[in-house]
Amino acid sequence: MKVLLANPRGFCAGVDRAIEIVERALSKHGAPVYVRNEVVHNKFVVNDLKAKGAIFVKEIEEVPEHQVVVFSAHGVSQQTRKQAKAINSTIYDATCPLVTKVHKEVVRKQKQHSQVILIGHKGHPEVEGTLGQSNDHEQVILVETAQDVEQLVINGSVSYTTQTTLSVDDTQDIVDKLKEKFPNIQAPKKDDICYATQNRQDAVKTLMKSADLLLVLGSRNSSNSNRLREIAEKLDMPAYLIDGADEINPNWLVEVETIGVTAGASAPEILVQEVINYLYDHGATEVLEVSGIQENVHFSVPETLR
CATH class of the missing domain: 3.40.50.11270 (Rossmann fold)
Known part of the structure; x- marks a missing residue:
């Protein structure tokens, strides 16, 4: 294996x-x-x-x-x-x-009297925070699916922004629907889906060309981790979202030749290493790093904590 x-x-x-x-x-x-x-x-x-x-x-x-x-x-x-x-x-x-950037975009667009549409998942903390940037007079409208777009009735200027941890492909479908319904809709200056979300999704797409099964390290409430699991499922490949090696069911590995392993943006590498050790104990003979985009982004902590 x-x-x-x-x-x-x-x-x-x-x-x-x-x-x-x-x-x-x-x-x-x-x-x-x-x-x-x-x-x-x-x-x-x-x-x-x-x-x-x-x-x-x-x-x-x-x-x-x-x-x-x-x-x-x-x-x-x-x-x-x-x-x-x-x-x-x-x-x-x-x-x-990158979330702060979205917040500023919402405030800026509302000052320009544009109706802001937010593409995202209802109840997610990031979405709650972004909706909470709106002023009292003009609420941000939340859209979760392409079907939601059909219900919209908006006159005047309209713009959209997105949650940063969405599926790139699914979001594009919704954006296409918005542009079809509102030809003059204003897009963000730069894609709101964050670089890390995009890169991890692209890496899984590459991985699943060779793997028979995908293990995603990430918690159930992690949006970006769930999107990684969904990529494999849409390719009709078995995929499991796990918090650690102790959640692996040995039955998943029966007759599997190649296992793909990834981790969501909030999962530490120590959990990946524990999964590798588990797989070595259950029949893995080699572990290969698949080459991908090198990330060198760094965000500084507030000055008062330096």
């Missing part, structure tokens, strides 16, 4: 930065540090930070006054920012800069 490792895989620059912000805040202030939502969507990472003194909360109301608060990589609404300031907290913003 042969194992093919996708490249690139695992942590992206935004995730690296978010984790570093929490760790530096703990080092500077000591425990506890309150983190609004999971800083990144990965069980292993969250549990590790909990052990170091991070407390994860759903709402700012759960945070006592005068505490340290970190906003997650997915971003937060303007309302959440106001709530954090109101309790006199020390705030560190771990929002991925």
Whole structure:
């Protein structure tokens, strides 16, 4: 049995930065540090930070006054920012800069009196944060599918933006529908789907030309990890999203000659190595790195934490 490792895989620059912000805040202030939502969507990472003194909360109301608060990589609404300031907290913003770019785009378009359409998944923290950038008079409209586009009735200027962790192919279908319905719709200056999401999806497409099965390291609530699994499934290949090697079912490996392994942008490399060790113990004879795009993006932490 042969194992093919996708490249690139695992942590992206935004995730690296978010984790570093929490760790530096703990080092500077000591425990506890309150983190609004999971800083990144990965069980292993969250549990590790909990052990170091991070407390994860759903709402700012759960945070006592005068505490340290970190906003997650997915971003937060303007309302959440106001709530954090109101309790006199020390705030560190771990929002991925690529998500911040989307937030700024929403604000800019609304100032130009353009109706903003957001392509994304309802209930995802990033989507909630982006919807929360809108002013009181003009709400951002959320679109999840190409079918949703057909229900839209908009007069005047219209523009769109997207969640950063979507399927590139599925999003293009929705964008095509929007352009068909609103020929003058304004697109973002640069694609909103982040470089890491795109690169990991392209790597899986390459991988699945040679693999019979795909294992994706990533948590169930990780949007970009789910999209990686879906790529293989759309090719009628078996694919499994797992948090670690202990979730592998040996029956999956029966009569499989080549296994593809990748990791979502919030899954650490240590989990990939544990899977490799498991596969060696269950019949793998060689592990090959598949060549792919080299990523050299780095996002700096806030100056106050340097």
